[in-house]
Amino acid sequence: MTKKNKNLSPEDVCGHKDGAAIRELLTRIGDKWSILLIVALSKMPKQRGRFSEIDRTIPGITQRMLTLTLRNLERDGMVTREVFPEVPPRVEYQLTNLGQSLLGPMQGFVDWVGSRWSDVRKAREKFDKR
Amino acid sequence: MTKKNKNLSPEDVCGHKDGAAIRELLTRIGDKWSILLIVALSKMPKQRGRFSEIDRTIPGITQRMLTLTLRNLERDGMVTREVFPEVPPRVEYQLTNLGQSLLGPMQGFVDWVGSRWSDVRKAREKFDKR
DNA sequence: CCGGATCCTGGTCGATACTG
DNA sequence: CAGTATCGACCAGGATCCGG
Numbered sequence: 001m002t003k004k005n006k007n008l009s010p011e012d013v014c015g016h017k018d019g020a021a022i023r024e025l026l027t028r029i030g031d032k033w034s035i036l037l038i039v040a041l042s043k044m045p046k047q048r049g050r051f052s053e054i055d056r057t058i059p060g061i062t063q064r065m066l067t068l069t070l071r072n073l074e075r076d077g078m079v080t081r082e083v084f085p086e087v088p089p090r091v092e093y094q095l096t097n098l099g100q101s102l103l104g105p106m107q108g109f110v111d112w113v114g115s116r117w118s119d120v121r122k123a124r125e126k127f128d129k130r
Numbered sequence: 131m132t133k134k135n136k137n138l139s140p141e142d143v144c145g146h147k148d149g150a151a152i153r154e155l156l157t158r159i160g161d162k163w164s165i166l167l168i169v170a171l172s173k174m175p176k177q178r179g180r181f182s183e184i185d186r187t188i189p190g191i192t193q194r195m196l197t198l199t200l201r202n203l204e205r206d207g208m209v210t211r212e213v214f215p216e217v218p219p220r221v222e223y224q225l226t227n228l229g230q231s232l233l234g235p236m237q238g239f240v241d242w243v244g245s246r247w248s249d250v251r252k253a254r255e256k257f258d259k260r
Numbered sequence: 261c262c263g264g265a266t267c268c269t270g271g272t273c274g275a276t277a278c279t280g
Numbered sequence: 281c282a283g284t285a286t287c288g289a290c291c292a293g294g295a296t297c298c299g300g
Binding site: 180181182185193194196197213216217218219220221 | 281282283284285
């Protein structure tokens, strides 16, 4: 017997109740800078660094986008923000446990890319050859 | 001794040579519909279905976006497209091995969301309360 | 040093209408 | 049925300037 497809809303990704959350997460870390910030922070001593430091670590990012992306990550509990009342101002960001815990799952993708990306590139070349 | 940071280009995500590829992949599956299509196809018999079938499975998607997303996935070697010269036209799409192989790594994210998403939500509420 | 305020541009996506 | 064509809204993100 063929099982009838239950109506799944676009939020039910994977038929999973957290589908919407999954899509949100992918959208977030799929944006232009988030993943770079997370990785950059993860490589700093104590997974911690100040604004200008992160800025220098990530070539091409503008101050605006750095601020914005950090805010989003802070809002999501991935990083903390600590302001030191000095002159000149100093602000330090640090990866939270939550943020660090994302590095694990990410490794799955990294491995996949390592083993399969060449296939994707070949597929593209073949496809574009038309 | 403190190890001096090598200049890493924005393409060197994770200090990994495939960094650009990783970002590309995340951007692709982080877009609005790709992940839904992959999952939808993976649940069909033989990971295969026709255009209208997929369309009905994914509420809210427009014909335009369905076509576009399928094209992208086809170009990346994630799905195949087979046209049957009949009237009315029939076109079937099928997940490739490559496409299926992505489901594994994805599971890591799914699990992460399952165990950690509530933390994200709590962080957001706390943050927004200002 | 950090980051807010503005302005602007290109790209993504939805709506709609039309074809082989 | 399975698309293509066209238009327009919206928004991510870049450039730039200013301010505590």
